[in-house]
Every structure is written in C-alpha cells, then in structure tokens.
Amino acid sequence: MTERAVVVGAGVSGLSVALALLRRGERVTVLERGETGGESSWAGGGILSPLLPWDYPEPVASLALHSMAMYADWVAEIEALSGVDAEFWRCGMLASEVAVPDQALAWCAEHGMAAMRSCPLRLPAPLDAYKENQLWLPDIAQVRNPRLVASLRAAVLRLGGEVHEHCLATGVQTRQARVTEVRTDAGDFPADNVILAAGAWGGLSLTGIVPVPNIRPIRGQMLLFKPAAGVLDTILYRNGLYLIPRRDGHILVGSTLEDAGFDKTTDDATRQRLHGEAAELLPALAGLEPVRHWAGLRPGSPGNVPVIDRHPDFDNVFVNAGHYRYGVTMAPASAALLVDLMEGNTSALDPAPYRWEAALARHWGGAL
Numbered sequence: 001m002t003e004r005a006v007v008v009g010a011g012v013s014g015l016s017v018a019l020a021l022l023r024r025g026e027r028v029t030v031l032e033r034g035e036t037g038g039e040s041s042w043a044g045g046g047i048l049s050p051l052l053p054w055d056y057p058e059p060v061a062s063l064a065l066h067s068m069a070m071y072a073d074w075v076a077e078i079e080a081l082s083g084v085d086a087e088f089w090r091c092g093m094l095a096s097e098v099a100v101p102d103q104a105l106a107w108c109a110e111h112g113m114a115a116m117r118s119c120p121l122r123l124p125a126p127l128d129a130y131k132e133n134q135l136w137l138p139d140i141a142q143v144r145n146p147r148l149v150a151s152l153r154a155a156v157l158r159l160g161g162e163v164h165e166h167c168l169a170t171g172v173q174t175r176q177a178r179v180t181e182v183r184t185d186a187g188d189f190p191a192d193n194v195i196l197a198a199g200a201w202g203g204l205s206l207t208g209i210v211p212v213p214n215i216r217p218i219r220g221q222m223l224l225f226k227p228a229a230g231v232l233d234t235i236l237y238r239n240g241l242y243l244i245p246r247r248d249g250h251i252l253v254g255s256t257l258e259d260a261g262f263d264k265t266t267d268d269a270t271r272q273r274l275h276g277e278a279a280e281l282l283p284a285l286a287g288l289e290p291v292r293h294w295a296g297l298r299p300g301s302p303g304n305v306p307v308i309d310r311h312p313d314f315d316n317v318f319v320n321a322g323h324y325r326y327g328v329t330m331a332p333a334s335a336a337l338l339v340d341l342m343e344g345n346t347s348a349l350d351p352a353p354y355r356w357e358a359a360l361a362r363h364w365g366g367a368l
C-alpha cells in the first residue's frame with residue numbers, strides 16, 4: 001500500500017511538497033483552513049529572487065539560487081499538468097542606489113548570477129538620476145501569484161491529490177513517536193506522514209505537537225495600479241520599494257515589513273507613502289488611484305532562513321515553513337530538499353542550515 005501524506009497548509013510551500021510526493025506515487029491530502037493559496041502565497045509579489053541577494057546569509061542565497069535555476073522547468077511541468085498559465089516572465093530587475101555596486105557585481109559573478117552596470121531597456125526618465133549606483137539583473141524572473149497557486153492546485157488535483165478547503169487542522173493523534181491522524185474541524189485524517197506548511201501560522205502549535213519552529217507573521221502591504229500598457233517592462237527596486245509589471249499592464253508596488261501579529265488591515269498613510277515613492281520612479285503612476293490595496297502575512301523567521309526538516313520529536317512529522325520574504329522563490333528547491341529528507345536520499349543542497357537544530361541557534365535581530 002502506498003503511503004498517505006497529510007499536508008497542513010495549501011500555500012506554495014504545502015502545494016509544492018504535495019506535488020513532489022504525488023510525482024513519487026504517494027497519496028496526498030492537503031488541509032487548508034481557508035482557500036488554497038489564499039494567504040501569503042496569494043498576497044506576494046512573485047519576484048523570483050531575494051531583492052538584493054548579496055545582503056542575505058549564504059543559506060538564503062543557496063536555497064534561492066538553487067530554486068531559481070529550477071524554476072522555468074518546474075513551472076512548465078505544473079502548467080502542462082494543470083493547463084493554467086502561471087505567467088512566468090524573465091523580465092529582469094533594475095536595482096537603484098545599490099550601496100556597494102562593485103562588491104555586489106563581484107558577489108553575482110561568484111554565484112553565477114548575471115549582472116551588469118547598465119540596462120539596455122527603455123526606462124522611465126527618473127531612473128537616469130540613479131545611474132551611478134544601478135545594477136541590472138537580467139535573469140530575474142517573476143510569476144503571478146494567484147495564477148501560480150491556481151496552477152499548483154490544479155496540478156495536485158490532476159495527479160490525484162485531495163485538497164480540503166475550509167478545514168482547520170487543530171491537533172494530532174499520536175502513538176509513541178508517530179502521528180497517526182490529523183484532527184480537524186471537519187473530521188480526522190489518517191496519516192503515514194505529516195507535513196507542516198502552515199506559513200505565518202507555523203509558530204502556533206497543533207494540539208499534541210510541540211515544540212514549534214520560531215516563526216511569526218510579518219505583514220506586508222501592496223498596491224496595484226493599472227496604467228496605460230507598456231509603461232514598464234522590468235522590475236524596479238530602490239531602497240526597499242519595488243515595482244513589478246505584469247504582462248497585462250498591471251503594476252504592483254510593495255511593500256512594508258510590519259510586526260503586527262495576525263492583523264491584515266491596511267492604512268492610508270502607507271498607501272500614500274508607497275504611492276508617492278513609486279511615482280518618483282514611474283511618474284505614470286502619479287495621477288492614478290490604486291485599483292487595490294491589500295496586506296499579507298509573511299511566515300517570518302530569523303535571518304529569512306526556513307526550517308526544512310523532520311520534527312525533533314516525531315519520526316513521521318516534517319516541516320517546510322518560515323520562508324519569510326522569499327517562499328515563492330524558494331518553493332521548488334525546498335520541496336525537493338524535504339522530499340529527499342523524507343526518503344533518506346542525498347540532496348543536491350546541503351540540508352544543514354535548514355535543520356531544526358540550526359534554526360534554534362538563530363534569533364531575531366533588530367531589523368525585520
């Protein structure tokens with residue numbers, strides 16, 4: 001009999017593990033308290049790279065770069081299964097006011113990431129003012145989040161996976177060091193293996209499962225604009241602010257890093273600030289009202305390093321959580337790493353930095 005894996009959480013982290021297990025012939029049930037991909041995985045920008053990758057600890061860069069190299073093929077397979085276009089687009093990113101561009105260039109060269117000091121694209125005029133400290137990263141790609149999660153969900157269903165929405169996992173039934181069932185408000189689900197991929201809720205315990213990883217929600221607000229088509233065709237980044245053009249002409253502007261608990265409200269002051277800063281780079285946004293303003297909860301973890309490991313107290317419980325600002329980017333490589341761990345295979349990536357024990361040694365510093 002094939003094994004039954006129960007995945008808690010239908011964001012990109014849970015769905016990508018579900019897909020990887022289904023491909024290996026396992027039976028998979030995904031439990032989701034809300035709607036598939038309705039939380040951070042829906043709310044995010046879909047840039048497929050850390051914003052300034054040279055600013056992060058090496059485990060973030062390794063996992064992200066590994067994923068970035070897999071992404072085009074990974075998305076193509078998902079789309080082939082689902083028939084849903086995730087809008088993968090290698091549109092590049094122009095970073096302005098890079099603090100030490102020569103060091104950043106050297107980092108890129110060392111890590112095999114294409115980077116150059118000038119961008120060949122037609123750019124909004126205000127970008128000329130930042131030419132001194134700009135870096136063009138032509139290989140950075142994006143996906144359109146709601147499309148990616150819809151595509152992943154359809155691919156999981158296509159391979160025979162079950163997705164139970166509006167189904168809150170509340171606890172587990174255990175026997176010795178194993179979980180035998182996941183308890184939910186819609187009944188109990190027998191499990192040979194359990195994968196915890198609950199995003200920003202990953203630091204909350206299910207009754208019967210302690211300890212939990214050090215994960216907490218970090219709110220990010222986003223604006224969406226619909227200017228005339230063709231005003232921007234690459235991602236712009238400057239001082240924490242980014243503008244992401246979608247293929248249909250929409251432009252996303254983000255974001256904030258707010259320690260506000262599980263509160264997803266938005267505020268006018270942030271809307272005005274993000275709008276003002278975005279219009280400084282792209283004047284076409286100046287006279288427009290955003291068509292939408294929302295907030296999402298990132299699964300925050302110290303150092304932005306996720307936990308991808310077996311639970312320390314349960315042989316058949318695994319964690320894929322805490323990807324913080326880059327969970328969409330890191331999804332394929334994280335899923336591959338976790339499934340290798342579950343099966344006892346040697347992984348292409350060194351699993352050590354993502355282990356439970358390694359996470360215990362990391363603490364929140366001053367900056368989010």
Ligand SMILES: Cc1cc2nc3c(=O)[nH]c(=O)nc-3n(C[C@H](O)[C@H](O)[C@H](O)COP(=O)(O)OP(=O)(O)OC[C@H]3O[C@@H](n4cnc5c(N)ncnc54)[C@H](O)[C@@H]3O)c2cc1C
Pocket residue numbers: 008009010011012013014031032033034035036037038039040041042043044045046047048049167168169170197198199200201219220221222254255256295296297298299320321322323324325326327328329330
């Ligand atoms: C504003 C913003 C911008 C971002 N931009 C980018 C970007 O450009 N690039 C990038 O790579 N990443 C970005 N991110 C981060 C990225 O979105 C997240 O890291 C990623 O989506 C996390 O995926 P996840 O599946 O772990 O979490 P989630 O998408 O939050 O999914 C977890 C799911 O688990 C469910 N759940 C929780 N508890 C339970 C339970 N007890 N029972 C059942 N279900 C449960 C939740 O309802 C949720 O749907 C951004 C995030 C935000 C908010």
